[in-house]
Amino acid sequence: MENQTESTGKLNGRMFGKLAVIAVMMFGFGYLLVPIYKQICELTGVNILTSQEMKVKPIDNSQIDKSRTITVEFDANTTGPFRFRPTVSSMQVHPGEMSQVLYEVVNTQARSVEAQAIPSYAPQQAAAHFKKVECFCFQQETLGPNQAKQMPVVFYLDPALPRDVKTITLSYTFFEVAKPEKQATVKPATAG
Template sequence: MATRTPLDRDRSFRSFNRSMLIKLVVMAAVMFGFGFALVPLYRAICQITGVNNLVKRDATAGEAKNMQVDATRTVSVEFDANARGPLGFVPESNSLDVHPGEVTVVKYRVTNDQNRTVRAQAIPSYAPQLAVEYFKKIECFCFTQQTLAPHETREMPVVFYVDPKLPRDVKTITLSYTFFELDVPASKTASAGAAQVTGVSRPSVAAAGA
């Protein structure tokens, strides 16, 4: 049986690292491409369904008034913000402790730093995934598309409550919004995508040569 020399082991290790590096670069490029694909996908669905917005109200103010507050426990709600495009987008509070059934208001702030009008749409997501059934938005800027004038800053509220039926083992819910610009010229999208992929690839090439 042939014995592997240190040189053989070193070559095998380098080959493994190179293969893993290539896989990571490909995954990063695919994930970035998927993020840019959200905008045309959103537009296509809107055209098919004939509506301008796909985010629906989860509950009404009347339903909220009839909801009994569970004061025996609290749920930590964390707020996250992501912007795809030229917008500055942040929550004014990072987290709040709420009682299930308690109506709460949190504000997000969006800023258009461009010298042009920007039309944008916010899409919410939740963690853990099951929270989507229990996080009830009464009012939200995500219900409509937002049009921001050049250099406009706007505070936008989210009025919500957590359904008391939320399983007791769920102590934390993360509400995350992705705010992306609509009507982006195809040339700008393509050039931005190429720049980002290049930015991801350069460190990888350097690492491969190390």
């Protein structure tokens, strides 16, 4: 029986040793897994995690024609109870470059007003090449009593703009929108 207990003790000791070696190897493999994974990804070009590859370079907009500069002048006219003007009188832009200008409007009345802006362009041929992305002229504006508001125009000039056009004037006319009169309802006469 002692022989059997000794033999079982030796077997258990060997098994413990083998399990300890396996546990150390598993820990080492887990520890080395991240650097190994990075190396494999780098070699295959998949899921690159290196810091050099993670730096994102800004992409140049190839649609911008930096060889030309166009002067865009801004103008404002109004009909009605408003003070209306652009915040800048002009800016230099390259065709294809996104630009923004603000127009300011003040309702000088003590009542709410519905208003609309209509754009016009000079020279007329520039109208087809002046692309507005955002504009207060797309919809009617409601201004409260004595309210002041800044309204953006985000635009770009189509690179196909003729080369002889060096200056474009964007002009807005801001006017009060007449509210439709309520028609009196006429009751049909009853025969009596």
